[in-house]
Amino acid sequence: MRAVRYHEFGDPDVLQLEEIPRLDPNPDEVLLAVEAIGVNPCDALRREGLWGDDLPLITGSDVAGTVEAAGDRVSAFAAGDRVFGTIPRLNSTGGRGDRQGACAEYVVVREDRLAPLPDGVSATVGAGIGIVGITAWRALRRFGSLEAGDACLVHGGSGGVGHVAVQLASALGATVIATASDERADAVRSFGADAVIDYDRPNGELEAAIAEVTDGVDVVLDHRIEEYVQLDIDVSGYGGTVVVIGNNRDSPTIEDLTEAIGKDLTIQPMDAFSEPHIDSVLRRLGALLRRDRLTVAVAETYDLEETAAAQRAVMNDSFTGKLVIEP
Ligand SMILES: NC(=O)c1ccc[n+]([C@@H]2O[C@H](COP(=O)([O-])OP(=O)(O)OC[C@H]3O[C@@H](n4cnc5c(N)ncnc54)[C@H](OP(=O)(O)O)[C@@H]3O)[C@@H](O)[C@H]2O)c1
Incomplete structure (x- = not known):
């Protein structure tokens, strides 16, 4: 699969689009076919080395997509479900270095970091709302x-x-x-x-x-x-x-x-990322999205190849709402 990784901390130029093997989900994770990735200042701060993650690391946190496969212990989702959520710093490895981030064609995410994407809500909006x-x-x-x-x-x-x-x-x-x-x-x-x-x-x-x-x-x-x-x-x-x-x-x-x-x-x-019940907050946000009480203004969308430009923009440019990558 294609993924945007970095092997050293630094400015957006350290981001590289690479072909890497797809991960299998752990028992408490789902494998998502990624449809959209939200861009956040924390992605850039993390890429600069603020949290000293293990490298290489796939960049990106917020994601929306379709469940491709679910681990044995996953009860909330099954293949074909559309979901949105976020991959916090503390991911399934339990340490600071995540298994991977969101900027890829496929991503593994713990089920308690996800909520169903309501009918009628786009993946772009779902990926924009996470953090x-x-x-x-x-x-x-x-x-x-x-x-x-x-x-x-x-x-x-x-x-x-x-x-x-x-x-x-x-x-x-x-x-x-x-x-x-x-x-x-x-x-x-x-x-x-x-x-x-x-x-x-x-x-x-x-x-x-x-x-x-x-x-x-x-x-x-x-x-x-x-x-x-x-x-x-x-x-x-x-x-x-x-x-x-x-x-x-x-x-x-x-x-x-x-x-x-x-x-x-x-x-x-x-x-x-210290929120102990991320899935329950996401479900509340999903309910508001479904009822049109909440939306995400998407200012700009980018291809996966343009991840560096998106991370530059989120730190330097003025825009209304969110920047989103669509692989
Ligand atoms: N603690 C956490 O968990 C957490 C979570 C998310 C974000 N954050 C942090 O919160 C900040 C905002 O994140 P974001 O995703 O919303 O970033 P963002 O989309 O870039 O928004 C930043 C906003 O700040 C405005 N701004 C610029 N100068 C300002 C000023 N002097 N006074 C008031 N507002 C000003 C910008 O307006 P213009 O476009 O007009 O410049 C823009 O609306 C970032 O520092 C991020 O790292 C922290």
């Missing part, structure tokens, strides 16, 4: 306990995580405030944001614009915490939660902790 959907759901529900009537601030509402978080928060009945570039404001509104604020405005203006919508945000989803930590604290209401999913490689500095203390705030870093 960003798990992240948004974990951030807003598991850690933020977001409920109807709450106010939710999503930084970067046009991005992969952001555009799903906006839809999810809206579906949960929250008032949704998102930051985005002016160019993408209409798209973010179409995902369900009640207010979209240009992230290029100085923090003081951002804060004032947020205060026009709510006197206290209940849940913040922040992927650039070193830029926004003080703003997040300032706009949060009593008992609020600031969920941290990323930073721009610098650590945050809180200028004034007094306010956070006074508000009993929770600042909660989280990792999507």
